Amino acid sequence: MTGLVIKKNADLFTIESGDKIFELKPKGTLKKNGIFVGDKVEFSNTIDKLLERKNILIRPPLANLDKIFIVLSPLPKPDFLLVDKMILCCFVKGIEPVLVINKTDLIDEEFVKNVQKTYKKVLKIIKTSAHKNDVEALTKQIKGICAFAGQSAVGKSSLINALFGDKKEIVGDLSKKIERGKQTTRLVSLYKFGKGYIADTAGFSSLELGMLVDLTPQEVGRYYPDFLPYLAECKYRSCLHKLKVDCAIIDHVEKGDIAKMRYENYLKIIDSLENFKKR
Numbered sequence: 001m002t003g004l005v006i007k008k009n010a011d012l013f014t015i016e017s018g019d020k021i022f023e024l025k026p027k028g029t030l031k032k033n034g035i036f037v038g039d040k041v042e043f044s045n046t047i048d049k050l051l052e053r054k055n056i057l058i059r060p061p062l063a064n065l066d067k068i069f070i071v072l073s074p075l076p077k078p079d080f081l082l083v084d085k086m087i088l089c090c091f092v093k094g095i096e097p098v099l100v101i102n103k104t105d106l107i108d109e110e111f112v113k114n115v116q117k118t119y120k121k122v123l124k125i126i127k128t129s130a131h132k133n134d135v136e137a138l139t140k141q142i143k144g145i146c147a148f149a150g151q152s153a154v155g156k157s158s159l160i161n162a163l164f165g166d167k168k169e170i171v172g173d174l175s176k177k178i179e180r181g182k183q184t185t186r187l188v189s190l191y192k193f194g195k196g197y198i199a200d201t202a203g204f205s206s207l208e209l210g211m212l213v214d215l216t217p218q219e220v221g222r223y224y225p226d227f228l229p230y231l232a233e234c235k236y237r238s239c240l241h242k243l244k245v246d247c248a249i250i251d252h253v254e255k256g257d258i259a260k261m262r263y264e265n266y267l268k269i270i271d272s273l274e275n276f277k278k279r
């Protein structure tokens with residue numbers, strides 16, 4: 001039989017298969033540390049085989065992520081460099097990023113417009129208010145294995161609470177874990193929601209560049225959907241888009257086709273990637 005790992009507790013794994021749940025240990029030759037929540041496995045009375053995975057994150061430990069909701073809000077003030085790093089990480093790993101503008105009850109139109117202008121060519125953008133229980137757009141987006149990311153206090157836990165609504169026993173467990181997760185646990189579970197699953201990714205608010213260590217600075221621009229239409233215009237194929245001469249990206253930033261902030265954050269990301277590799 002095959003199933004999905006939805007929870008891991010020491011060497012005991014919770015596997016969902018159809019509408020049944022199994023609690024199993026891996027057979028002797030399989031290393032428990034090699035099996036992640038989100039993995040598909042073959043099993044009998046033990047977990048026998050790990051099936052192919054499409055991606056993996058180490059922190060939080062999750063396999064086969066389909067979508068990450070990157071949440072931001074007017075308060076706390078957004079850290080757009082972090083947002084851009086998360087978007088890059090998603091594209092590198094083959095995860096669909098969705099930008100969630102939360103706290104629309106507090107937001108002025110100007111804030112929303114600016115975010116939309118900067119990111120409309122980059123990823124899907126939806127608006128929510130956890131306070132007003134306005135999570136319809138978010139509900140529609142939940143397919144496959146999904147996780148929430150974003151700086152602390154943007155409303156990730158509140159959104160998850162709003163989604164689960166009256167299923168209080170799950171929510172209690174989930175939000176407790178998320179709070180606890182800040183200091184201690186690295187445990188992750190998947191909770192079924194509609195057509196997909198939601199991961200309670202405690203502490204998914206920062207991102208180490210180590211995750212992108214296999215990426216060369218020259219490759220970074222290729223993961224920028226807003227750069228993509230112009231890359232062929234750069235004179236040199238390995239253009240880092242740092243020098244004005246013969247660089248189409250800088251040209252299109254000046255023309256306003258590419259958001260200046262996206263470009264400036266791009267420069268910061270490739271610089272820190274270069275420094276990281278030198279260490």
Ligand SMILES: Nc1nc2c(ncn2[C@@H]2O[C@H](COP(=O)(O)OP(=O)(O)O)[C@@H](O)[C@H]2O)c(=O)[nH]1
Pocket residue numbers: 102103104105106128129130131132150151152153154155156157158159
């Ligand atoms: N006004 C408003 N406040 C919100 C909204 N969502 C969350 N908050 C508040 O923002 C604070 C942080 O929320 P929380 O869910 O803990 O954020 P997390 O750190 O991202 O999980 C709490 O005081 C929430 O009540 C919202 O849609 N509107």
Ligand SMILES: [Mg+2]
Pocket residue numbers: 153156157158178179
């Ligand atoms: Mg939280």
Ligand SMILES: [Zn+2]
Pocket residue numbers: 234235239240241242246247248249250
């Ligand atoms: Zn260039």
